[in-house]
Amino acid sequence: MGLREIKKAKTRKLISDIARDLFIERGYEAVTIVEIAEKAEVAVTTLFNYFPTKESLIFDLEDEIDTDILEAIRSRKKGQSILDALHGYFLSSKLFNPPNKKTFSGFGKLIRSSTELSSYLRGLWGRYENTLAKEIQDDSGVNKLEAECLAKLLLEGVSYACNSTSPKETLNLTFKILKNGWNK
Structure with missing residues (x-):
């Protein structure tokens, strides 16, 4: 650079x-x-x-996250599943290891306090879902609907984990259920 x-x-x-x-x-x-x-x-x-936009000021990492999600899939180890690669990426990402926990907590409260920011974030996650679904489909050969469903479930689980009282534990459970299914 x-x-x-x-x-x-x-x-x-x-x-x-x-x-x-x-x-x-x-x-x-x-x-x-x-x-x-x-x-x-x-x-x-x-x-x-x-x-x-004013909303985009707060989401300065939006393009970086989108790129990193794709890179996690594309650079995974031979034989590693897409789910395992994404689990590893999210587990080590700033979403679950913020450099400043106080600021990250304030950021989360800020997002939840503003309908504009919450809406903007939903749009971002929607964009991530589309990008992820396309990559899953291209990489694995599954049909479009299956790729979109997996991307949606995966990112909703990540979002839920981010806002959980036990983020890493919830993230691990999310990926366990996605990988092994839920048959109760």
Whole structure:
């Protein structure tokens, strides 16, 4: 990565971190784009060059997660199942190992407190489901409906685990049920 790309990445992260902290501190609706731009020392137009919407400010890792999910499948060990590869990816991801647990907890509360952010997140997960379903279908040869069903169940389970009181335990149970089925 060149110097210009490094500077852009730092600016993007700075803007997102400032927005996240302000949103957590005062609430999503109470913070303006102008305020975020001023605190980040960038023009509003510059902010919108990095983030097309106010909601996207808080989800700065959205493209990274989408790419990482696909990479987990594509780079899995020979003989490893797609479910095992995705289980390993999510178990080691920032979703289940946040660098700052207090900030991550505040982030979760923020999302749940805002209908706009909750809706935006649902849209993101929908995009992840589509991308994951296509990759599952292409990689395994299952039909489209089966791939879509698996992607939906898998990501709903991950989402549920993220919001659980025992995230890793719930994630492990989710993958156990998906892998072994539930026949009670």
